[in-house]
Structures are given as C-alpha cells and as structure tokens.
Amino acid sequence: MEDPQEILCADAGRVGDLVTEKGLVASKEPASHVQLACSAQYCAFPVDGNALCVWSTEDPSYQPLTLRGHHEPITAVAFGNAVSPVLICSASRDYVIMWSLNECRQKVLQGLTPRGVVVGTLLGKVLCLRLSPDDRVAAVCAGKKIFMLDPEVRFDLEGHRAVVTAAEFCPWHTHILISVSEDRSFKVWDHHMGSLIYSSSVFTASPLLSLVLDAENRQLVTGCANGQLWIFSLVEGHHYRCVTRVDLKKKRESFSRRIESRLCSLPGESQRTCTDGLGKGEEAEASLPVLGxxxxxLSLILRAECGGLSSENTTCVWIGSSAGLFIFNLANFELEAVLHYKDFRSLSIQVAGSCAVTSKAGDDKAICLLTSLFGRKIAMLEIRVAVLVRSQQRHDVGRDLSVLARVLSTSPLYFRRAEETRTQPAPQRQSAVRSTVKDQPLVFHNKVRSSGYASTPHKEYPLESSPPVKVHKQRVLAHGPTAASCIQYSGDGQWLACGFANHLSLVFRADLTGTPAVFSGHDGAVSTVCWSHDGRRLLSASRDGTLRLWSLRGAELVLCVGKDVFSKPVRSAQFYYIDTFILLSSGPELQLLRYHVDTCKDEIQRYKQKSRCKRVFRLGTTGMTEITSLSAVNDFYSYLVLTAGRNRTLEVFDLNAGRSAAVIVEAHSRPVHQICQNKGSSFTTQQHQVYNLFATTATGDGIKLWDLRTLRCERCFEGHPNYGYPCGIAFSPCGRYVASGAEDRHAYMYDVGSSTFSHRLAGHTDTVTGVAFSPSAPQVQSPRGRGSTSLPTRLSLCFLYLLAFVLVKSCHV
Incomplete structure (x- = not known):
C-alpha cells in the first residue's frame, strides 16, 4: 500500500485542500464494475480477486484488514446499518459471507485466521447486495433474481426480464424493497410476503445502473448508463409518478456556464485559474454513466454559504460517474458542485470503473472509494465538501435585497411622491400617514399583514385549509371562439376581471352571479388586466399598443395612453407603489408613468380626455434585452422590481438607486413568460421572510421557486404538461401552494415543500393558460377557452371545505 499523498489542484494549487488521496492499492486482478462499500468509519473492496480488504477511513495508515474465504472473485460488498457490531457482507459466485469486523480483528490479534458466516452459496454472479435496516436480511441481486437471505425463511423475488443491477430497502417501510434492472424498469416488492407490489413500465432506452431512496421527500432516484437521472415519487397516492428526468451532461454544461459568469467579476489570475480547470472538465467523454x-x-454548508438564508431541508445526492463526482440538489434539480478527476493531475485514477461515496450529516469531509476502469488500482479519496461547494458557488448574499425594506430619501420614488405632496396638498391626516410610511420600515413585526395597511380585515383567510379539488360553479363567458387571455381578482376579493381575445374585458362578482360589467374600447386582444390597490380602477393593456385605465363605476374609460408614448409594444403593466405609478415594460425598458385622473364632467368638451400621465422614470435592462414579464409589489411601499428577459435572464432593479441590482443568468432553458411573487393578501398573515419568494415559469421548463435574498432557485415544480403554450402560475394567499395551468386541460396544484403536484383539477375542455387565487377565501376558479369545437368559453369555480377558490383560465391559441 502506498503512503497517503496530498493531491493539489492542477492550477497553482489554489484549491489544494480540496481532495486528498488517502490510500492507493494496486491489485493483481481488475476490480472495475464491482460494488464497493463505504461507511463513515471503514471502506471495503476486493483485492487480488477473492480477498476482501477493509480500510479505516479515519486513519488509513492503520494496518488494513484482509479477509479470505472466497474462492471466486468478489463482485459485491456492503456494510450493515448498525453502529455496533459492524457487519460487512461480501458476495462472489461461490459464497455470500457475513463478517463481524470486531470478531475478525480479535482473531487477527490472536494470530488466528478470521472466518465469516456463509449465508448463501452458488447464487451466480452478484452485482448488488444490501442489508436490511436491522441487518437480519440480505438482498442479493444475481442474474434476473433477488435472493432474500433470511435466517428463518428465504424468498426468491422473480419478475425482472434482465439482470438486476441495484436494490434498496425502503427506510420508512422496512418491509419494502425496490430494485432496478437492465430491463429499464423498477419494481417494488414486499419482501416479507415475497410478493410484487408495483412494476413500472420501460421508461428509458439505457440500462439502469444505480438507485437511492430519498427519505426526506420520499422519492426514488435511479441512474442510467446514458447519464440520465429519473426521479419518481413514492408518496402514498402519487402512484409512483415520474417527478422529472435529468440529463447529467446538460446539467454539467449549464453549471459550467453559470460558474464562468460568476467568475467574470473576480481578479484576472483567479478567474483564469478556475476557468481553466472548468474547461478541462468539459473535455470528458460524451456520456456520463451513473455508476453510484x-x-x-448540504444543509449546514449551504446555509453557511447563503448567510443562514438557505432552506433547512436541502436534500442532495452524490452522483458517481466515470468522469467525476457531482452533488445534485433534489429540490431544484440543479448541480451544487462538480469534481472532475482530470482537473487533478496527481490523482492516480482519472477514469473510474466503479465508485462509492459516503458523507456524514453536518460533516465537512466525504470519503470516495474508486476503482480504475482500465487498470488495477483502487484509491480512497477524502473530499472537503465545504471547500468544493465554496469554490464553485458565488451566492449574492450581502446585497440586502428584500421587498420589505424602506425607501430611501434619495430614491426617485421618494422625490416623486414629495412633488405630488407639494403640488396637490392632501388633508393633514393623510399626509401624516404617508410621511410615517416613508420614514420608517414598512413591515418588521412578528405578525405581518401582506397589505401593509393598519386596517383590520373583516375575515381571515384560513391558512391551514386544503386546496380546492372540485368544481363548484361554472359561468359562460362568451359564445364564440374567444379565448380568455388574462384574469385577476381585486384586492378585497369581491370582483374578478377577465381579458379576452375579442378586445373586451369583463368584470364579474367573485361568486360569478349577476351580469358582468363590459369594458370595451381596445382594438386588439387584451393581454393584461390589473386592479388598483383600492379596487376602484382597472388597468388593461392590449396588443393594439394602448394602455387603458378604467373606473369600475359605470365601466368608464378615464385614461388612454396610445402608441405615441411607447416605442415598443407594452408586454406587461401594473399599478405600483400603492397606486402611485403605473409600472410597465416596453421592449428592453422598464418605465414608470405618473398619472392623474380627472373625473370632472364637462358637457361641452365631454369627449376631451382630462386625465393625464407622464413618464417620470425609465431604465434599460442589462444588454438591452426585451422584457417578457415583470412583477412588483403594490400592496406596500417596495423599491424592488423583478423582470425576465428574452435572453432567459432574471434581473432585479433597485429603484432606490435607479439601477440594476442583480442578474440571474440562464434562469430557465427558455425565456420566462411569467414572474409571480408571493404577495399574500390583506386577509392573511405570513412570516415576513416568505414575501421574498417568487416563482417563474417558462414553456417546457416547469416552474422554479426563488429566494430574493440569496438569488437561488430553491425548488423546481414539474409534472404539468406545458410544451407549446405559455401557462400561467399563481401563489395562494397563504403562501403554501403554487397553482399552474397546463395543456392537458387541467390545473395543477403544488405544495411549496414538494416538487411534484399534490392535486390535478379537471373540468376544462381546452388548454388552461392562467390561474389566480381569491385573496379572501380558498376557492378556485377558471375560464375555459374554446378550441376547435363549439364549446363556449367558461369560467369555473372550484370549491373545497371553506369557500376556497383558485381562479383558472383556459384559452385556445
């Protein structure tokens, strides 16, 4: 055995403490494609074919233990789960032997030959073996069978059509065993009864090689020979649905591009060093088989990197491949760190044939056991996980970005309101309230009203209610081939506005009773409807290039801004800063309009518009890319505006300073078509931190949940079909759910703590392109657009237990 040697980075040793090769063995026989065993204290592997070598991971210089008893080459090794006594099981074609490590060491000290207990004989070539949580049962995968070696009874689990490559005992249901095979399917067994519970269909084109069960989210993660990860939900009632499929090669390329963009602000030498290392990793082979x-x-490490702001239940997995090691986040389906063997010239193994990794919770060190693919070397690596993550993550902590922050006296927003106060004096009581809000932090209390107002709502939104699942009422909106394109509730939850492709906007009562008010005047499809905070006015934008402001009373037009004001079409528009401004995007620019509504009547000049608006601020995006969506809080004074660009970036604008505050590159694989903030409502009380959460969605790329304080994607929601049409999303007022439209004529409901949907709402006849929650009661409502049939456009109201509804709209494009 060679002495442990320090492995330095290939570039000037800047990350020399990242990896240490603690031990190296040259075996007489190759050990590639062998199941290795690694635990917090020991690692075990075959050497010279039929001998089992046990290393101490805490002190590799300690004399290794060599156990002999097999006559055929050892093909699989596994540790038991008990801390004491430490059990290790080894398998070959001739025997399956159980060893007690403490007894074996005592025998060696006494000068005797250690012996194990033979628990199985002549089972064939074993590719995988696992011990049950209580170490009483050994699951041995040999050929197409799984042999359950129990001291009392023995079962042979048969059903796979090809070689079984991996198996795992379920940690929360100990009688459950899950296996994967080269037949490209997985099976769920009750090994106590010896029966098959579930058999999946063939879902991939390549053999399945590895398997791990995530107890935190109750998910199955399996890896393929072609470098793909498949994740399935094991939650009761989800029926083993597929959560997502991940291409490891694409994720690695995307991760490298993000790292390069983060390093562009570093000094020249450091930037050159790290970028060179990443480039070398990119020269690895085309496919990345998931070997282990x-x-x-990573909870403690990520919270330390994010200043304590990261999620407490961050669940990740190690992915061992022939080219390197990857840390994959199961919440946001992104890579947290990448380690390429070729980036370290002194490593003895550059291409791995098999690997095993282990790391203790909260420990900075991980142990990796590798065998060479083309040689006969076996190496044990010690990896400093915190150093690895820190060297590749550049979290933008310290910007103090929060939607709940005071507006500075130097802000353009502050001066504009000051000018308004001077030119149009308000009553003494109103001025005092405004000055108080400007000069003090807005919401820094234990209990926060999302509106920021001191008025007490008449009723509270039930925070613990379940989401809506059944259709309670439907309303016909139009009898022609007209699509409902946008929808929104008023802040008090009493009114519901819908925009249509037939140039009209309708306003309904929230319970869908009575005759709707009709707002007509646009010459193109209505793309945006937005309520003012006081609920007295409605803003609409259209593809005709105009922006119109309506008074709810009498459905009267009070302001029309034409094409002469905007150089490019208006993509998004909303009220901002508690109705003080109109915030909109026009091409690559973010614009603030100051408006004044004059409701005086003049019978002589009745057709002359007396209301007026003026552009007071404009700001271009980085790179002058077109804005596809924007979002800002209007329920309280906030200086942050979120935008999405055509180049797939997200940008945060600081209107305190009048500049861009942060840019997130490659937020999605396609341009984001909607940004949705968790704004709550005046009927709910949430913790102030959750108001910094926002969601984005892009066609064909699911929904991502972001934290504004860390600028990290915290979770990804997938499962709703959305491949060709922009389907909208919405937060529930309680902040516990995210709803989304879909192309399969359903609306999907996601719990923010799970990556797969919790409910699938039926009742539509066409693509559901938008959703909205009532701010005052948990209900669900949706307009159904007409497709190629003669069905009318409808608005559906879903009802569950406490008058909860979500509003969904469906449209034919």
Missing part, C-alpha cells in the same frame, strides 16, 4: 448514488446532506 449516495445521500448527501
């Missing part, structure tokens, strides 16, 4: 999977707890 293992749990990885």
């Amino acid at each position: 999977l293992a749990p990885c707890d």
